[in-house]
Amino acid sequence: MSEKLQAIRGMHDVLPDAIVRWQAVEAVLRTVTAAYGYHEIRLPIVEQTALFKRSIGEVTDIVEKEMYTFEDRNGDSLTLRPEGTAGCVRAALEHGLLHHQQQKFWYLGPMFRHERPQKGRYRQFYQFGVEAYGFEGFDIDLELILLSRRLWCQLGLNGRLRLELNSLGTTEERAQYREALVTYFKGHLDQLDADSLRRLETNPLRILDSKNPDLDAVIAGAPRLSDALGEASSAQFSALTHALDEHGIEYTVNPRLVRGLDYYSQTVFEWVTEALGSQGTVCAGGRYDGLLQQLGGRSGAAIGFALGMERLVDLLGERPDLEEAARPDIYLVAVSPPAERQAMRLAEQLRDRFPCLRLEMNLGGGSFKTQFRRADRCGAAYALVIGETEASSGEVGLKALRGAEDQRTLSAAALDEFITQYLNTMVRT
């Protein structure tokens, strides 16, 4: 027997029951980012492998262990994008969008990382990201955080996400700090785990990010990046924290927040929750001013964040109101062949006349009983009924499917009036 075909581990289907919550989230993301002047950009899912190596960094978990990399038929090394920032910079440079210009982009789409799958961590997952170019000052850092807070408010997630911040300083400051950190950890080798010993050689800042509680004490004693920041970096970071205070945004400065991608400098931040278990980072980002030059452009300011759609949708929880709103308005029941023909014509007329109406026509015949069962199952608010009498009189029966109202008979004009009024009570875009 042939093997049963299944989705790839860590890659999941989003079924229609869940999609209503995704769409509700997407609608908020689009509206809010438009309100801050961001424009959508659509980027390829596959890029040259070198793009990710040069941006995310050769010695990061993503590049070392998690990329879906393959040779295409020409022998070129390609990679399924593990994130959107690198491709966004590549596209902006390629199309000359960054010459003395400020730009604000957003994107939404699947990303791929070969991580160990668990709740909230997938091998194909969706990110919504925003990236802003050409803004030097801390005001864009502030605006991005305000934008993200507005997203949470509009999604009814007020107070459910906590903001953590840090400053990584400039590339030079970080290089000096890296040395200090290596010296310190080399004096405490016996307290490090295997992972950290490896990172000590490759990416020592990532030791600070370790989730192993046995390392807490040695990490607590490590030199602090904040002490290694120069005057300009410190001033920029405190300007940002003051501004956040002014806007009443609560945050924690987390000196261990270093992020898993190499391109960051200065401000980095994450919105986290305890409600999702171990995969609690819903949204993360920061400045990456150095990346434009690194990928062949002129030097320039860059900042952005990306949020994990699965995690955000999960945090939203069950939303029967959204499921309810996605159900059909009308199920059209027709029992004899002439009634079916008339019903199909009526369905098309109603769709012409009311483009927002959600009308489901019974297909494939069936008795009254069967058709009403289907009508109930699809969750429609009303059944429109064309039986033999209605087929000859040109009228229709109308029956509310929830509640105990009796079936009424309506003329074509009365039906029109009824649907107009019904749709007036709906907010439908």
Ligand code: HAM
């Ligand atoms: P990141 O921290 O790697 O940053 O990912 C951002 C978010 O994507 C995470 O906070 C999480 O919600 C979601 N995410 C990441 N990996 C997975 C996974 N395996 N399964 C489910 N969700 C996941 C970036 O990707 C940067 N490009 C963000 C950025 C944009 N920085 C500047 N601009």
